Every structure is written in C-alpha cells, then in structure tokens.
Amino acid sequence: MDRQPIIIAHRGASGYLPEHTLEAKALAYAMGADFIEQDIVLTADDVPIVVHDIHLDTVTDVSKVFPDRCRADGRFYAADLTLSEVKQLRVIERIHHNTQHPVFPQRFPVGASRFEVATLAEEIELIQGLNKSTGRSIGIYPEIKNPKWHRVQEKDISRIVLNLLSDYGYRRSSDNVYLQCFDPRETQRICCDLKSELKLIQLIGENSWGGGDVDYEDFRTQAGLQKIAAFACGIGPHLGHVVSGKVHGELVITDLVSTAHRCSLEVHPYTFRADDLPEYATSLDDLLEIFLEKIGVEGVFTDFPDRAAKFLMDSMS
Numbered sequence: 001m002d003r004q005p006i007i008i009a010h011r012g013a014s015g016y017l018p019e020h021t022l023e024a025k026a027l028a029y030a031m032g033a034d035f036i037e038q039d040i041v042l043t044a045d046d047v048p049i050v051v052h053d054i055h056l057d058t059v060t061d062v063s064k065v066f067p068d069r070c071r072a073d074g075r076f077y078a079a080d081l082t083l084s085e086v087k088q089l090r091v092i093e094r095i096h097h098n099t100q101h102p103v104f105p106q107r108f109p110v111g112a113s114r115f116e117v118a119t120l121a122e123e124i125e126l127i128q129g130l131n132k133s134t135g136r137s138i139g140i141y142p143e144i145k146n147p148k149w150h151r152v153q154e155k156d157i158s159r160i161v162l163n164l165l166s167d168y169g170y171r172r173s174s175d176n177v178y179l180q181c182f183d184p185r186e187t188q189r190i191c192c193d194l195k196s197e198l199k200l201i202q203l204i205g206e207n208s209w210g211g212g213d214v215d216y217e218d219f220r221t222q223a224g225l226q227k228i229a230a231f232a233c234g235i236g237p238h239l240g241h242v243v244s245g246k247v248h249g250e251l252v253i254t255d256l257v258s259t260a261h262r263c264s265l266e267v268h269p270y271t272f273r274a275d276d277l278p279e280y281a282t283s284l285d286d287l288l289e290i291f292l293e294k295i296g297v298e299g300v301f302t303d304f305p306d307r308a309a310k311f312l313m314d315s316m317s
C-alpha cells in the first residue's frame with residue numbers, strides 16, 4: 001500500500017475518557033485520528049444512539065435511574081428506553097457486568113464528572129462541525145450492532161442508519177465513511193439489497209463469541225475472503241487472527257493479511273491498546289511496528305489515537 005495507514009479511534013479516545021462520549025470523540029479528533037468510530041444501537045423510539053452494546057448497564061447508571069426496567073435476564077436494553085429516557089442517564093467508564101469492577105482500572109475513574117449518551121446525529125454534527133472549524137476532513141466509522149437482534153425487536157437498524165447517514169451527506173464510496181458489521185449476511189444485505197454505495201468493512205469475530213450462526217473460520221479462508229470481496233472493501237479482524245503468537249522468539253504471522261490483499265481487501269485489525277497488549281508485544285509501539293511496518297495493514301483500531309499518530313509521525317521522520 002502506498003497510502004499512509006489510517007488511525008481509527010476505537011470508541012473515541014477511549015483509553016482516556018469514557019467510551020463513545022462526545023468528549024472522547026473530540027479528544028480523538030484533537031489527537032489526530034483519521035476516522036472516529038461509532039457503535040450504533042436503536043432506542044425504543046428508533047433513534048440511533050452511540051453505545052457499544054444492546055445493554056446499557058456496563059456503561060451507564062441505568063440500573064439506578066430506571067431500576068424496574070430490566071428484562072427477565074436482569075439486563076437493561078437500549079431498545080426498552082426512549083431517547084428522552086436514555087438522555088437522563090450518566091455515562092460511566094466501562095465496568096464488568098458481574099463484578100461491577102472497571103474493565104480497565106488505570107483509565108478514567110468510574111462515575112466521575114458528567115457524560116451523556118450521544119445520538120449518532122449529534123456525533124456526526126460534532127465531527128462535521130470540527131471539520132468545518134479546523135479545515136480538516138476526518139471520517140466516521142459506524143458499526144451496525146446486532147442487526148439480527150434488532151430485527152427480533154422489529155427494528156431494521158441498517159435501513160434507519162443508512163437513511164441518517166444519507167441525510168448527513170454520506171452516500172457514496174468516495175464519502176469519508178466506512179460502515180462496518182460483524183454479521184456478513186447484513187453487510188451483504190447493505191450492499192446488495194439496500195444498494196448502499198458506502199465503503200463496507202466485514203468484521204471478523206471468533207465462532208466462540210456467541211451468536212454461533214456465523215462461521216468466521218470459513219470467512220478467513222481464501223474462498224471466504226473472496227466472498228467478502230464481492231460486497232466489502234475490507235475486513236476488520238482480531239489481532240489474534242493476524243499474529244497467533246511467538247514460537248522460539250519468532251512471531252507466527254498467519255496468511256490472513258496476504259490472502260486478503262490478494263482479494264483486494266483492506267485490513268483494519270482491532271484493538272490496539274497500551275493497557276491490554278498481546279503477550280508477544282513489549283509495548284504499544286512494538287505492536288504498531290509489527291502490524292504497520294512488518295505486516296503492512298491499512299488501518300488500526302486503537303483506544304490510544306495519540307500514540308498511533310506519534311508512531312506514524314516518528315516512522316516518517
């Protein structure tokens with residue numbers, strides 16, 4: 001690739017501020033991200049909001065504000081609250097559902113300050129507004145979350161999100177947006193049935209991560225990647241799909257990236273975190289060097305966009 005790799009701010013500058021808050025997005029913008037990520041779910045009144053999960057209980061105080069609104073499984077769902085109810089919640093640094101302990105203890109203090117859940121429209125207006133006031137051109141990188149689950153709630157999340165993106169001027173492959181999804185049937189539907197021209201990224205998970213009805217191992221083969229190339233311009237694999245570890249001091253690099261490149265697919269792996277490194281990497285810089293210089297991926301999802309920007313700046317000088 002002759003183009004500079006892109007830095008995708010994973011849930012914003014989430015290494016520093018609670019994920020998916022507008023504050024985390026503004027910080028990511030200032031830190032030099034090329035794209036800023038939005039995970040999207042729908043409220044009861046079908047408003048796209050920017051949160052990672054269909055549940056709200058690991059990133060907000062929903063269990064205190066609406067204690068009687070959980071389902072039989074004890075979880076609180078965005079789809080059960082209207083936007084005006086969601087707006088009464090405080091966003092907190094992510095905690096584990098079972099233990100209530102912070103997922104990343106070194107990060108922003110849980111419950112400090114005051115943050116709210118943003119709608120997708122609010123976030124796009126923030127990024128487009130900053131593009132206007134700074135003269136830069138930073139892109140968005142929305143993810144359609146759990147389309148199948150939304151369909152069970154009688155919600156067509158992809159159609160709603162595509163309409164909103166279109167309203168804000170994101171319609172064509174040349175527009176500054178990548179749209180991503182873990183469900184290959186939905187990514188294909190977005191391309192083939194909903195006729196979206198946006199650049200699409202097929203995320204690659206592990207078969208063991210639940211859902212259980214998508215065979216990601218099949219999608220990581222040459223034949224699987226060729227299928228993806230018919231509707232997407234790239235893949236978003238887990239770090240472990242690209243480097244499986246270190247044996248006798250040597251990195252074990254899979255053939256996923258080279259095969260994807262043969263299928264003309266870009267590769268944007270997730271997630272580059274300074275505080276959650278794979279065993280084989282000695283530092284975030286070391287990990288970035290392996291993926292950006294040794295392997296040559298086209299983009300990185302990172303919680304620390306400043307660190308990736310500095311790495312790229314240093315490697316150019």
Ligand code: CA
Nearest residue numbers: 037038039143
């Ligand atoms: Ca995501």
